[in-house]
Amino acid sequence: MGNNSIQVNLCSTGKEKPESDQLQFGRVFTDHMFIMDYSQPEGWHDARIVPYQPLTIDPSSMVFHYGQTVFEGLKAYLSPEGDAQLFRPEKNLERLNRSNDRLCIPPIDEDFALEAIKRLVALEKEWIPDSEGTSLYIRPFIISTEPYLGVAPSQQYKFIVILSPVGAYYKEGINPVKIAVENNFVRTVTGGTGEAKTGGNYAASLKAQELVANSGYAQVLWLDGIERKYIEEVGSMNVFFKINGEVVTPALNGSILEGVTRNSVIQLLKHWNIPIIERKVSMEEVYQAYKDGLLEEAFGAGTAAVISPIGQLTWKLEHLFINNGKTGEIAKKLYDTLTEIQYGKQEDPFGWIEKVKEISNSTI
Amino acid sequence: MGNNSIQVNLCSTGKEKPESDQLQFGRVFTDHMFIMDYSQPEGWHDARIVPYQPLTIDPSSMVFHYGQTVFEGLKAYLSPEGDAQLFRPEKNLERLNRSNDRLCIPPIDEDFALEAIKRLVALEKEWIPDSEGTSLYIRPFIISTEPYLGVAPSQQYKFIVILSPVGAYYKEGINPVKIAVENNFVRTVTGGTGEAKTGGNYAASLKAQELVANSGYAQVLWLDGIERKYIEEVGSMNVFFKINGEVVTPALNGSILEGVTRNSVIQLLKHWNIPIIERKVSMEEVYQAYKDGLLEEAFGAGTAAVISPIGQLTWKLEHLFINNGKTGEIAKKLYDTLTEIQYGKQEDPFGWIEKVKEISNSTI
Ligand SMILES: Cc1ncc(COP(=O)(O)O)c(C=O)c1O
Ligand SMILES: Cc1ncc(COP(=O)(O)O)c(C=O)c1O
Numbered sequence: 001m002g003n004n005s006i007q008v009n010l011c012s013t014g015k016e017k018p019e020s021d022q023l024q025f026g027r028v029f030t031d032h033m034f035i036m037d038y039s040q041p042e043g044w045h046d047a048r049i050v051p052y053q054p055l056t057i058d059p060s061s062m063v064f065h066y067g068q069t070v071f072e073g074l075k076a077y078l079s080p081e082g083d084a085q086l087f088r089p090e091k092n093l094e095r096l097n098r099s100n101d102r103l104c105i106p107p108i109d110e111d112f113a114l115e116a117i118k119r120l121v122a123l124e125k126e127w128i129p130d131s132e133g134t135s136l137y138i139r140p141f142i143i144s145t146e147p148y149l150g151v152a153p154s155q156q157y158k159f160i161v162i163l164s165p166v167g168a169y170y171k172e173g174i175n176p177v178k179i180a181v182e183n184n185f186v187r188t189v190t191g192g193t194g195e196a197k198t199g200g201n202y203a204a205s206l207k208a209q210e211l212v213a214n215s216g217y218a219q220v221l222w223l224d225g226i227e228r229k230y231i232e233e234v235g236s237m238n239v240f241f242k243i244n245g246e247v248v249t250p251a252l253n254g255s256i257l258e259g260v261t262r263n264s265v266i267q268l269l270k271h272w273n274i275p276i277i278e279r280k281v282s283m284e285e286v287y288q289a290y291k292d293g294l295l296e297e298a299f300g301a302g303t304a305a306v307i308s309p310i311g312q313l314t315w316k317l318e319h320l321f322i323n324n325g326k327t328g329e330i331a332k333k334l335y336d337t338l339t340e341i342q343y344g345k346q347e348d349p350f351g352w353i354e355k356v357k358e359i360s361n362s363t364i
Numbered sequence: 365m366g367n368n369s370i371q372v373n374l375c376s377t378g379k380e381k382p383e384s385d386q387l388q389f390g391r392v393f394t395d396h397m398f399i400m401d402y403s404q405p406e407g408w409h410d411a412r413i414v415p416y417q418p419l420t421i422d423p424s425s426m427v428f429h430y431g432q433t434v435f436e437g438l439k440a441y442l443s444p445e446g447d448a449q450l451f452r453p454e455k456n457l458e459r460l461n462r463s464n465d466r467l468c469i470p471p472i473d474e475d476f477a478l479e480a481i482k483r484l485v486a487l488e489k490e491w492i493p494d495s496e497g498t499s500l501y502i503r504p505f506i507i508s509t510e511p512y513l514g515v516a517p518s519q520q521y522k523f524i525v526i527l528s529p530v531g532a533y534y535k536e537g538i539n540p541v542k543i544a545v546e547n548n549f550v551r552t553v554t555g556g557t558g559e560a561k562t563g564g565n566y567a568a569s570l571k572a573q574e575l576v577a578n579s580g581y582a583q584v585l586w587l588d589g590i591e592r593k594y595i596e597e598v599g600s601m602n603v604f605f606k607i608n609g610e611v612v613t614p615a616l617n618g619s620i621l622e623g624v625t626r627n628s629v630i631q632l633l634k635h636w637n638i639p640i641i642e643r644k645v646s647m648e649e650v651y652q653a654y655k656d657g658l659l660e661e662a663f664g665a666g667t668a669a670v671i672s673p674i675g676q677l678t679w680k681l682e683h684l685f686i687n688n689g690k691t692g693e694i695a696k697k698l699y700d701t702l703t704e705i706q707y708g709k710q711e712d713p714f715g716w717i718e719k720v721k722e723i724s725n726s727t728i
Binding site: 025026027029033052053054055056057058059060063064065066067068069071102103104137139141143147148149150151152153160162164184185186187188189190191192193198199200201202203204205206207209210225226235236 | 389390391393397416417418419420421422423424427428429430431432433435466467468501503505507511512513514515516517524526528548549550551552553554555556557562563564565566567568569570571573574589590599600
């Protein structure tokens with residue numbers, strides 16, 4: 001499918017845009033959205049940009065019953081020159097196809113999907129907010145739409161992209177958060193869907209989050225579902241610990257989501273010659289390091305918050321106060337470097353940035 | 365909420381009903397559906413029966429992204445006297461509320477929901493097919509509809525009931541099926557959502573099912589996610605084994621769905637003084653019993669198929685041919701008894717049947 005095969009149907013009047021400094025996360029959506037349908041024998045077809053609008057879907061559609069969905073999350077940033085730019089979007093589309101594979105959803109053409117995202121972002125460029133820390137959140141997702149009550153892969157799907165101008169994910173900003181280690185509930189397990197970005201993983205996480213939120217924790221830290229010993233990840237972030245001068249992060253094991261931010265953090269640390277190791281990390285080890293005065297930093301890494309320092313980690317009855325509840329040096333340096341690259345304020349030695357403007361003056 | 369608080373809006377012309385002997389499962393829906401909304405501060409409100417129609421839902425609705433859904437499945441049967449009757453519907457509504465609790469969805473009023481289901485079934489009584497083994501499948505489900513991209517319990521929901529006239533779930537009927545023991549994928553694990561009837565569990569199961577379907581297996585048998593030793597259940601059925609004169613079934617452990625059929629089978633076996641034990645059952649034990657000539661029967665139990673004898677169980681490289689691939693005596697007796705009670709052809713000593721007609725001549 002080429003560039004020309006996206007039909008464009010513009011809305012007549014745009015919505016009012018929220019003030020850039022009063023943005024929340026994921027509550028307001030732009031004027032247009034991208035949709036593409038899947039059915040047999042056409043495959044993915046009818047790619048179109050249309051006014052943002054409700055979906056009209058049969059109540060028997062499989063998505064409402066059997067959870068066959070996948071999604072992605074990335075952002076468009078405004079550079080000082082006023083260019084719209086994406087951060088490693090091809091990584092998100094690769095992951096979308098890995099999620100598709102696990103969920104028995106037919107793969108999408110990654111190049112075409114990237115083209116579609118760029119065209120949509122180009123069209124909605126005015127919606128990219130320009131205050132510090134704000135961006136245009138991009139949510140590609142696929143839902144199973146066949147009207148059929150039977151447990152089997154759907155024969156019909158919709159691939160949709162919607163955009164939302166967003167402020168900081170954590171109202172606290174780069175301030176350290178309190179995280180509770182979860183001992184009762186598990187998010188997923190080896191052989192399950194943990195590697196995939198699919199709704200069920202998030203639905204499974206709600207109860208644990210709700211219980212700790214009452215005690216002032218931002219999120220939970222998940223342990224492995226088998227031994228309940230090894231650290232996996234935080235609700236929407238991968239996690240890193242600096243222990244005795246060395247950074248460690250749980251190795252990908254089939255139940256952890258492979259974060260784009262995680263991958264970028266690892267590359268940056270290597271670039272800076274800071275020791276970074278991917279391996280199994282037990283909660284016992286982190287606790288022991290803390291007791292020995294060797295736990296120097298802990299932070300989460302994900303698209304929404306970029307880097308989120310962990311100021312307090314609570315495990316059973318123990319409270320680990322990390323780096324005196326302050327943002328650590330490495331967390332700060334990673335946050336600054338990543339956001340400066342993302343916003344085009346610093347050189348991009350890794351080829352991570354994908355400019356949108358190059359096609360914004362094309363067919364639309 | 366009382367009987368009168370259901371608004372009824374009938375369609376002008378009904379759809380054509382499929383021939384009773386040509387029914388599939390879950391493809392055709394009746395003329396009307398029940399809907400009720402949830403929002404704050406109203407709680408559940410605006411209960412209504414309306415013409416069956418597509419839902420109009422924002423693309424940012426949480427159900428499309430974070431999988432916060434629950435559902436149930438039960439059936440309405442036509443008795444020889446022409447009465448519509450339900451089988452233990454209160455059990456399904458109890459389970460729906462247990463699922464709601466796990467998924468952070470506000471509870472529904474079980475009595476009111478049963479009333480709503482009965483009124484809908486009464487209204488659609490003509491849709492209950494009358495051929496052998498057919499029934500009207502009832503699908504209550506709840507979806508999270510708040511337009512918000514953030515991982516948190518939704519503040520808005522819809523509770524919907526749709527009806528589908530169905531034939532036998534397995535085209536093979538009470539004929540024994542081939543089941544493959546799953547060694548790579550897992551459905552869920554202790555601390556996960558296995559006990560709840562929620563979309564993510566089914567989405568997680570698709571890949572394993574798809575892989576074995578190619579080799580002619582009807583479904584997979586799930587092992588526990590921790591040791592990969594203990595038997596849990598089949599895709600949409602609980603499972604029973606008769607070993608040396610005694611029936612065993614995996615004990616409820618938090619990751620197995622508590623089936624209404626499972627519960628009924630246990631009650632019937634006790635009533636018949638057939639030894640029935642709920643406990644951990646390892647695949648090794650079943651295999652050993654087979655080798656020793658003591659594995660007399662194996663069968664699944666669930667609303668869709670009622671009782672489904674297992675004629676072949678494949679575990680790694682071993683094929684266990686059970687009871688010469690024929691339906692066992694106990695499976696047959698359970699199937700006959702359950703279906704005769706369900707269809708009102710046999711006395712109901714347990715109070716399992718809930719007649720619908722008693723209210724069918726009420727306000728509609
Ligand atoms: C479960 C989970 N882990 C990790 C991440 C971080 O991934 P990324 O850096 O690609 O945003 C996310 C967020 O996307 C997530 O949902
Ligand atoms: C995973 C699973 N296990 C077991 C069952 C059997 O439950 P019930 O007998 O209530 O239909 C079902 C079907 O509903 C199911 O989906």
